[in-house]
Amino acid sequence: MGQIKKSSADRIAAARAKGVPILEESGATDEPILRKVEKGTKKNYDMMMDFWDAYEITEPGSKPYNLKTSKHFMETYIAGSEGLSVWTVYQKWSDFLAGWQRRPGERQIPSVVSRSIYNFILGPMQVKYNLSMERREKVYLTVAHFNILMEHRWQKDWYQPKHLGTLVNDHALDLSSIYTSARLSEFLEMRYEDLEFGILRNKKGQATLGVIPTRNAKGFVKNPSRRPKHGLYEDMEPLFANPLLPFFAIAIANNAFRHYDSLESIFDIPAPRRGTVKILKFKKSFKNVPFFQRMSRDGPTGEPEKATSYHRRKVALGHRAGYIVNITTHAGRREVIVKVAEDGYEETASMKFSGHSDPDVRREAYASSLLVDGQSSYWNKERDGDIMDSFRGMSLQWHPSMIHSLPAKVQDDLRHRPDFVERHEEIKSLGERLKGLTAEAEVKEAKKRQQELRWKQRQAMSEELSKWRDIQQGDRDTDLEDTDLEDNVASRPAFFNRIRHLNPLRDKLASSLFKNERLRSPAGIEVLRDMIALYKEDVQVAYRPSSCPKNGCCPVCSKGMDQIKCGEEWDHIFRCRAKTLKQKYGFAELCFQCDAWVTSKAKWRTHCQTHLDDIATLPFLFNPLRFRKTLAAAGQCPFCIFNSALDPETRFKQFPYAQPWKEHINKHFTCLEQSCRGPDESKTFQCPDTRCGLSFDSVRGLRYHCHDSQGIDLIKFTPLKSRTRGKKRAIEANRGPKSEESDICFVNETVETLSSRDRFIPKDEVGGKSRRRRPRKHPTPISKAGSGVKMPLSPTVHGKRGRKKKRILYTASPAGSSSRSASSQSRITLSSTELEGYEFRQDCNDETTSLSSCSASIHHDASPDLKLGDGAGSESESEYELVESANHESYWVSRKRKRVTTPAQGVATRPELVIYV
Template identity: 30%
Template sequence: MPKKNGFNNDNTDVNDNPVPQDILEYTKGRYDVQMELWLEFKISGKIKKLIREGKIPSDVTPHDLKILKLFAEFMGKSIKGVLDPNGKPTVQTVRNYFRCFASGWNIDNPKSLIPRDHTDSITNYIKGPLKKKLGLSTATRTKTYLTLENYTHMERQLWQSDGHEYVHEAYRVFISAKLKCHVFTPSRLGEISEGSTRRGTGKGLRYKQRPTHILYEFLPDQPLFVNPILFMLAIFLAAGAFKKYHTVEQVLAVRPPADQRYWVLEWADHVLDGDLPVFPEVSVDGPSQKIQTGTAFSAQLKELCLRAGMAVWVTIHGGRRETLIQATSNGYSKGELMKFAAHTNQMTLTRDYLSSITAVDGLASFLKLPLRSDQAEDFRSMTVRRNPELFLSLPAKKQDELRQRDDYVAITKKIEDISLKINAATTQAAVHELRSQRSQLLEQRRTLENEELNEVRHTQERIHPSEREGTFHVDQHRSRFDRLRHMMPERDQLSNTLFCVAPLRSAAGISALKDLIALLKDPCRVAYQPSLRPMQGRCPVPHCGVDIERVDIDRRWKHVFECSMAYHKGAHKLVDFCFICNTPVAGLVAWESHCQEHIDKHELPLRCDFVKFRRAVVCAGRCMTCMHKKRLPAARRLYGFKKQASWGKHVNECFPIYVENLGKTEVIPCPDPDCSVAYQSEQELWYHLQDAHSYPPRSICTKTKKETDTFVDGRGASVERKRRRVRVEKENGDSKLISAEGIKSATKSIRSTPTSPSPYASDLGASANSSGANTPLSSVFDLDIPQAICPSVTSISSPSHSFADEENLGVNEYTMSPSFCSPSPLHDDPHAWGSARDGASQAENAALTSICNDMFQATLEERRAEDWSDAPPSLSRISYPVNAVDGLAARSDQGTFQGKWTDESLRAPPPLSAAPMELVDPELLNDMASAEPMEDVMKESLSGDMAIDLLPGSPDTTDQPSPTQQKEYPVDYLLDKWGGWFYVKWTDGSCSWEPEENILDDELIEKLRKEHKGLRWGVEVVRTRRTGGGKVEYRVHFIGRDKKEDEWAAEKYMSRELIEKHKPSKKAKQGRRRS
């Protein structure tokens, strides 16, 4: 029989060597580290000296006890301790390292094993003489316990207070579900996630391979957040893990048969065949097929504990420890407990799991009172040292002090120098090396910051809630979720429903289940306010309805916002968006009333910073001193800055004025009357404003460079401002504005992103790129959104409305209207441009005129004397009547202004009363230095050569489209493409880069994609370089765009013509530059 089964004379695997136990790769790696340390020890200077002196044999082996003692000392001096403040290693650490060395030696040398008496002797040597000689530490890690109280704090932080943004919200669901797996069962880390000891094996909780633990649905009188089936069922349904059931209703409708207490739901084939993990790694695009590692989950758990206020975070083992402690108090036998914990030694539970504080009530036992067992759990809860207001970041003062330290400054300087070298590097190998150096320096700087933060946390005072009063302000990271919750509807609902005491099958339970599934499945790339959320994947504005997926991801929120503002504006002169209640408000009077209502209800924001979340503007920047200055108009007090730079500049300039107005005083109070704090210096108060009100770091009297659109700035080298073509054609004695050449008919067209229905923001919204193309206007203001390779040319402003505010979220069609600030009642003239809209409110006209009259005299002279080519001023500062349309309309026979609105009239403005400068819009003052003389604007508009449409609804505009309709522009054909951008050739021969969503003809796009052979027409090659692998890359400049957007393109993306023209020679070290 043995011979029949294959027994033969092959003895290659039979020898006299001892067979060691199989070990994991992770364990083998730990052994190898100590074996390398042994080799380093053998060639150390001390060993060579002892060999020369004859004190030890030349053959250094671990079989000599003296050599082993020397090695133990060498090992102890090579370890940097973590628990000891002086960096000394602990006795247990040295013992563990020596044990790894002995095991590694015995595996590698099975015929020359280290004797057992030698290892026992070295253990005693480490615990005794070596400990005294080296001063080894006896510190141990504090045992923490995930008690019910600590677990509840973590769940509340995760769902009700957490402003942390994960890569995908699925991780939030996974963390909560994994916590339940570890506190309701004795599962070890490696059973749920891929443990570090099994790195690379992919072992963990999978649909095909699952451990057996009991979890059930019915939990009477318990909140939903503790229900494990709720979360596991959401994960299964989101993954489509059931074979026959795909919806919540289908699963909950399943009942066991009458003769059976259960019914098995079978897994779907794809989760079994693919051996998918229950808790996979997740990217921004969704879950992958790779299981999450235990290291990653432990890091997430640590950060969650810190955000929950636990200075000592709870480990996964802390949850298992508490679970076994609770199990021992319920009367289970030792055998059941050992099986439950998967222990093989009865001493393991007592030695490693049970707390030193037992549940035995000695006091009640002695006094013969009813026994209590809850105090022991309170002591275990205290092991995390929870401080509800634990610092999540360094206070402003500590940050300032750290950044001025010599070591921090030196590292920062090195990082800046390396960044410059990276930009100048020409080879991929050099870039890789420099980036590696920069990463190391960044890690060193983070270490300094973390050390400082830990020190601050250690000395942080714990304040009882009853003692906080008005002097207490929570960390800005703790208030983040309350500021963002309206942008995340599912999380907003879950923060309430999960903490309801209800069964899973109740209305609250089903709602929570569906919201959890939505978090698992929905992408988390763009957030929207409730009124701006797309409907069925399309823009919610009725006149638009564009497929939102076709819009570039960085511009989706901006697209919907602009459409909504244009739609709500209607016949009003102004529409603005309230970021306090997330509501658009149309009309100046209504806006002032709306702001006053917030002030009367004490709904002023505590935090003043400009906040963006998932590519959306969530909070506008505000000024604390202006907000609480009661003599200012309500709209002025609640003015919101839409740019980080503009907001930072204003608050830095407004603060000294606030301090100066206080006069001589011993202390400086906070501008917020609800803040009962006062400081002796300006800097201390500014630190308070940073910590409590989210002010930016203070700048010392430096002139901030204004943020401008690089494609509009006339001083940019790559931008060519093209004159507008205007021709007045008389028809029946009237003046009509038409194109000098007319609009050529074309089958292909391109549209602009819907904006304001104003002719100044739509019909006149054309601007020139470097090729001289007249392209549609789209953006109302700069959202500071990182642009893609080719930012949309639709963000280019029109010179004919230089006063329009591209920073402001409001849309104001009457920014340039004479009726806005002219002392004469122009609105009485039915044909005047100032009253062209029939629905314009008389009350709005009066309010606008009143405000403008006060501001006109104080600002118009300065505006005329400055350069108007920079980004225009804010909407809420009322602009002045300079517009090509106004000048042309003054010549119309149907309606004229009272007095010619010409260049001469601008030089002699009507006498108006001056107003205090504090009543002027803050951004007006910021923009004064960047204005173009009105005469130049007027001359350019009147002498230009571009077609202008009349205001819809006014005479001779019956053939014009509605202002809410999207303007289309004729396109000849598409020349080039890069990502989601296309190089468009217009019918007039000019070219520009346009985003894909602006191109209406899908056939035109598809044709280019099929025929495109690489970049050619829309780029210029700046230089070339060879990568480490010998491949060639081309630095391309996109024609008409800013040089800062130049990119490196691989050879496969280039056309053959450009490759042949610019390909470097094999010996060339430097890239070829453009001539």
């Protein structure tokens, strides 16, 4: 039907009929209407307006229209805040200007005021309050780093989302952000009507799938028809880089196509005529359905995924993969925009691609000077794009063996730290109080305080973790390629490998996704199917192939799985099977590693022996591990496994349940503790795993080590008040009598930089100059027991995964000279008499810091040749820490590391200098 033409008078009459009165009665005002702002932006405006209101109470009647008030207002803001940079304050002032303008009845702040305040911030305020001028370094997610992230997500990650479909969504979002330059939230609200799938004809004349998602780009909200669209297509290898894989998987999994309900039917569509596209229509009911849906435990919820959740997951993935800086969506966007510029697209095209409406913004924010290879231009040589990429990639530093949790000793120290204990006690007493409270306001208040305290605890932990990461990354300049770099705290990085056999889909994808295959090749289709299954998967319980239910029933006693208590499904089948096999054969043992039942004693003995002979089949982590309510790995005992005096079946004993395993392991530790009560204090405790080769001079040291690297997680870390001797430690199991002092040191550096033995001779000995120290009457021999952790002295030691590690150990000889040999915890130990005369000051406030129990102030010339790197602090600033050995006979001293800022790279860490005097 066409539109009926109306006369102007008719139109007015129609409006009146619809209820629009004459002007006088209409209530229209002269208030200007401002552009609608987004939620986050509004929040920022509100925050500054809130601050103004509070300020106005102290300065009644003041208005920011004059410079005097505005200056005072902003100075109050700056002085009242901490850690501000000039650029943050700039932003705050802009927010205030915008917020003020939006206040009913107020007019715009004159531009002479608003402009002056910017200069006021950058000038006098910057100087007066020493505002930082640093801008966060721009991060470019180059191809190399993107690959690392993908490998981590699909091959190593220990993160378990509520539903694995989240992985498919995130994969699609990650790819679309790097292929289309989308900002964080621009695809998240996409509905099915915002994207189109089609079949195209490629150069070779083959049919190829394509998708055109439309971005809800910033600045185009008002102009939906001009929103940037991007063509993504199927011809892309390897499979993990194929954008159609996740996009298509999501659409198929939701059964969204109107005329096609299977992969085959779509892949069978022949290539259309050259230049034309066969569009695949969605079902009408899908028009308003969000494409990326938030996942609950039961699958897609129908709600769009939240930008904050996706952002958080993305940043966390980067951290887990070994990056300290946050890798955000913008890092990929920045890189692709640079690459597009490099490919020489004309300006309008690349503006449209990046979704910019202002060319200056684009140039300013995304141009990278690292695009230009001046060297090659000068010599008329071809530009080396790879090198330029690597330079940009330097904005991201990858630490493949970054620790993800604190070493046991550090955690143990933390729980004794007074602030920690205090917060813990307060949380506990608040919990008690909450039980008795009924008034809503009081409950709210107490809960808020509890949350705040918990946050502080976590914050303190993460601060400690970053401190440890710094230490760990001290000399990580070698073998970055070596993926087998061992992790100090092994349980998380090892998780995926321990459970993958119970998660067949992810197990398969970990390798198949990285194949160089077309999407419609048999391998590609298999991956696509696995992706779809992952998206639809509804698995709460995993089963071992040896004990799967049959038609929803126990394969042995036919009891329905739904009649079995949730969480005991696998357990039931396992017990049922064991019982019947035992009745039939008199013996039944399941090898959890091979997932095979062995039904005779002799065969079991041979089976165990086979494992024991092949050291590669023995676990590195020994704790029992459950995944989706099924035992993924049985607990074993490293003390028994490596004890060749025992029977094979005793050595290879498996513990399906945690409690017996804990008791068994604890018995070993207790035995060790009792064994050192005797007169022989110099006893050392070998790591039971013979592949490891470390030994410790206390059982506690061994416990920490086993906790960190063998998954023997028996130490509990609840904050404890005092560390008094003899007092029984409540929670943790039998710590033994020798557990008072910190006697192991977690510093992982080598002291290769300090090669000369003279460096370890105090100056007064070298130069004959006497200082506060008394001359030694006779050299004190250093007993082996003097060192904290004893190491085998061979020049190279095989790491626990067979990798050669460089280890250097300095052992002080009687004359105070040093020899050098192997150890990762390098140290010089001197007897207490050798340290006599130095001022050692016990730092009461610092009693439980992670590195040591004491802090020592030693003059720097205790190690005269120690060279400080460029930019390091002055000598007097050097701090040392003194650690006393368990038997109180010797000490070692370590220099605290320093952070220095180099102008080129922002904050960098200077290679560590740790010296043990």
